[in-house]
Amino acid sequence: MNKKVEFLYLQQEDCVKAGGYDMEGTMKATERSFFLHGKGDYILPHKPVIRWGGPETEETTGRIMSMPSFLGGLEYEEELKEKGLLGPVNTSGIKWIPSKPHNPQKYGLPRANAIIIIVDPETLMPVSVMDGALVSAMRTGAASGVAVKYLANPKSEVMGLIGGSVQGITQTHAFKCGAPNLKLCKVYDLNKETSEKFCERMKKEIPDMEFRVVESAEEAFRDSDVISTATMAKKPYVDGSWYKKGALHCEISFWDTPAEALTYVDKVVVDDFDAVSGHGVDVSYRAVKDGVIPREKVTDLGKTVIGEIQVRESEDDIIFFNPIGLGIHDLSEAHRVYTNAKKMGIGKTLPLWENPILG
Numbered sequence: 001m002n003k004k005v006e007f008l009y010l011q012q013e014d015c016v017k018a019g020g021y022d023m024e025g026t027m028k029a030t031e032r033s034f035f036l037h038g039k040g041d042y043i044l045p046h047k048p049v050i051r052w053g054g055p056e057t058e059e060t061t062g063r064i065m066s067m068p069s070f071l072g073g074l075e076y077e078e079e080l081k082e083k084g085l086l087g088p089v090n091t092s093g094i095k096w097i098p099s100k101p102h103n104p105q106k107y108g109l110p111r112a113n114a115i116i117i118i119v120d121p122e123t124l125m126p127v128s129v130m131d132g133a134l135v136s137a138m139r140t141g142a143a144s145g146v147a148v149k150y151l152a153n154p155k156s157e158v159m160g161l162i163g164g165s166v167q168g169i170t171q172t173h174a175f176k177c178g179a180p181n182l183k184l185c186k187v188y189d190l191n192k193e194t195s196e197k198f199c200e201r202m203k204k205e206i207p208d209m210e211f212r213v214v215e216s217a218e219e220a221f222r223d224s225d226v227i228s229t230a231t232m233a234k235k236p237y238v239d240g241s242w243y244k245k246g247a248l249h250c251e252i253s254f255w256d257t258p259a260e261a262l263t264y265v266d267k268v269v270v271d272d273f274d275a276v277s278g279h280g281v282d283v284s285y286r287a288v289k290d291g292v293i294p295r296e297k298v299t300d301l302g303k304t305v306i307g308e309i310q311v312r313e314s315e316d317d318i319i320f321f322n323p324i325g326l327g328i329h330d331l332s333e334a335h336r337v338y339t340n341a342k343k344m345g346i347g348k349t350l351p352l353w354e355n356p357i358l359g
């Protein structure tokens with residue numbers, strides 16, 4: 001019997017060739033995982049986090065997260081198709097994602113790196129090992145993009161962005177996919193050079209939008225229809241009185257918005273409140289824990305994607321989206337990239353073993 005096991009290794013450049021930097025594709029994969037989450041067709045253990053102190057040290061000394069999951073879809077093949085999403089995943093995987101905040105300044109390296117493993121559902125042997133940094137940043141953008149699609153005012157034209165680094169780039173691509181009428185993005189980053197580089201890059205990548213550096217977070221917020229906070233802020237700076245009526249604010253980082261600001265918003269939406277509570281750093285969790293907002297004010301986006309909960313009830317509703325990031329989104333996107341790579345003959349096939357010495 002042939003006992004050889006091989007998997008497809010995809011370095012980041014392979015992922016890009018296989019469509020990993022195509023936000024329209026990532027949106028389809030991420031909406032698929034929100035849909036299957038809404039249907040309950042997933043397994044998502046709480047992610048273990050290695051950190052060298054309390055939750056606040058994730059922004060100083062760093063952390064390592066390990067995110068295993070299973071995502072189904074076989075039962076919902078027809079519905080996925082009707083919604084124009086990708087087909088079933090029906091397998092499991094894991095993302096290992098370390099974050100070291102000093103990397104960009106000290107070494108010129110990205111803050112986060114990641115490795116993703118996907119397994120064969122029949123044997124549970126690995127079928128792919130790939131760079132996960134791109135997948136992770138793209139699916140984080142797309143989670144906000146799906147929120148924009150379902151929760152923003154349809155006429156949204158102005159975006160405010162705080163944090164113009166890695167996540168700021170994918171947030172902007174995804175916001176534009178979710179709200180194609182966006183015309184202007186105002187960006188504020190503590191580091192002005194980062195904002196300027198962001199604008200230079202984004203003008204080329206989204207030529208029908210204007211990109212403008214602004215001088216404060218308040219300026220980025222005021223009069224914006226959709227807002228993203230994607231920083232490494234260590235203490236809150238957002239003021240709830242800055243929100244325009246009807247705004248949608250997507251906060252993917254952890255300390256930008258104080259719990260009190262959530263009293264200004266009508267609805268809070270997360271990706272999975274159980275996972276948010278398990279990690280214990282998101283402001284939506286802290287606001288509920290401290291009694292600032294009632295638990296009933298918070299819903300999971302998947303329930304809106306499957307049509308069970310209508311979140312926006314009026315043009316004036318202010319909505320706060322606060323995803324913690326789920327392994328099923330990584331798996332869904334990694335599965336899309338892997339499937340494309342296989343079809344296109346991209347990547348290196350590597351053996352796990354020729355013949356296992358103990359098997």
Ligand SMILES: NC(=O)c1ccc[n+]([C@@H]2O[C@H](COP(=O)([O-])OP(=O)(O)OC[C@H]3O[C@@H](n4cnc5c(N)ncnc54)[C@H](O)[C@@H]3O)[C@@H](O)[C@H]2O)c1
Pocket residue numbers: 101104111112136137140162163164165166167168188189190191194217230231232233234237252253254323324325326
């Ligand atoms: N929720 C999720 O699913 C998810 C997934 C990935 C990343 N994230 C979070 O996204 C955040 C950004 O990630 P990144 O890779 O872009 O980080 P990064 O280190 O590359 O960039 C962070 C940027 O934030 C800026 N910044 C720091 N404090 C600021 C402040 N008070 N005001 C304005 N700008 C400020 C920095 O100058 C820097 O440009 C991190 O907090 C990360 O944990 C969340």
